[in-house]
Amino acid sequence: MDRLQNLVYSKELPFRTVLMDSWYAKNKLMLYIDGLGKYYYCPLKRNRLVDETGNQKDYQRIESLVWDEKELKSGKLVKINKFTCSKKVKL
Numbered sequence: 001m002d003r004l005q006n007l008v009y010s011k012e013l014p015f016r017t018v019l020m021d022s023w024y025a026k027n028k029l030m031l032y033i034d035g036l037g038k039y040y041y042c043p044l045k046r047n048r049l050v051d052e053t054g055n056q057k058d059y060q061r062i063e064s065l066v067w068d069e070k071e072l073k074s075g076k077l078v079k080i081n082k083f084t085c086s087k088k089v090k091l
Contacts, residue, residue: 017041027082034087044091049081062091 018033018040025042033040044050049059059081067076075090083089 027080030080030089031083031087044080050078050091051081052076052078065091 016038018038020029020040020042022043022045025044025048030040030042044062046061046063048062050062050065051057051059052065065076065078077088077090079085079088
């Protein structure tokens with residue numbers, strides 16, 4: 001993480017968006033990018049645990065989510081397991 005901070009701040013790279021592979025889609029990195037006020041796009045692995053119910057049900061694997069037509073077009077807000085309670089991402 002320190003290398004990333006050095007790169008961002010010492011090089012003064014102007015950017016708004018980070019595109020990354022699922023290999024880098026770790027909670028710590030996603031929250032760091034979010035804390036910078038930037039957007040990130042990355043695929044999440046199918047077995048990643050998420051909650052779309054607001055703690056009404058247990059976490060479930062992304063691959064088991066059910067999508068309606070509206071969600072297929074505009075996305076679905078979920079909480080990723082081990083993210084802070086208030087942090088949700090759009091799939």
